């Protein structure tokens with residue numbers, strides 16, 4: 001901006017810079033830097049023990065960093081003027097007093113946070129829990145508890161939403177609902193940062209991904225770009241697999257054969273395979289470019305860096 005004013009969206013940008021957390025024996029997060037933009041859903045991905053939860057907890061000032069900073073709209077969480085109106089978070093499946101109804105649970109939070117009481121009903125409506133508003137928490141299913149947790153996070157109508165594994169325990173309908181809900185929040189210009197292990201779901205949900213492993217950044221960017229940066233494969237079916245394999249052996253291609261006429265070729269693109277087949281007089285029954293999915297990209301990028309530390 002030329003006038004020195006912060007951009008209107010910047011109050012919802014998350015910036016993680018050099019963030020580090022050393023526990024006694026474990027370097028849980030190691031000099032991690034990334035940004036999360038408003039108006040987009042960002043998937044925060046990493047193998048078990050990669051440091052996702054620790055990072056989110058540092059962002060929310062629940063864990064003190066050993067080094068580095070994590071800011072929301074340029075401020076550390078404790079410096080936010082009105083944190084509940086700025087940031088909503090769901091870090092684990094919601095817990096509430098077992099005998100309390102869903103709506104009363106939210107009203108207690110509203111009272112403590114100085115939010116208007118009617119926000120409780122509005123937040124329940126937002127997550128589709130109105131029919132269960134006056135039922136006791138102990139009778140809630142896991143999916144209903146997840147929704148109640150999100151309702152609590154939405155009480156302050158925050159610009160930034162941070163969720164740790166929100167799809168855990170949801171059935172397919174619940175996952176679909178969650179996807180639509182989070183995409184809707186991003187479309188309103190909010191920042192949505194969501195950690196998950198469900199890579200196929202992330203491919204549908206996320207605009208951007210931040211992939212970490214062993215506490216360090218592995219890749220950040222729009223999902224399409226991250227997937228596009230990986231080599232594509234070419235899938236060929238031919239009754240003359242041996243001839244085509246021999247023809248390709250002269251170039252940069254790597255060929256895997258299933259011994260039954262199916263070849264998976266990397267290192268060259270589909271037109272190159274087609275030309276090689278034509279030149280060798282090989283009959284093709286299938287020639288397809290295989291775009292890797294997020295799961296394959298994730299496994300390739302984190303290979304050797306996964307594992308419990």
Ligand SMILES: Nc1ncnc2c1ncn2[C@@H]1O[C@H](COP(=O)(O)OP(=O)(O)OP(=O)(O)O)[C@@H](O)[C@H]1O
Pocket residue numbers: 023024026027028046047048049050051052053054055308309
């Ligand atoms: N309070 C703690 N004390 C000691 N070590 C911890 C603590 N919290 C986390 N760790 C360690 O830090 C590392 C990162 O853990 P973290 O929970 O942040 O990973 P994660 O990416 O969220 O994993 P998961 O996908 O399994 O939930 C792990 O090795 C974990 O054992």
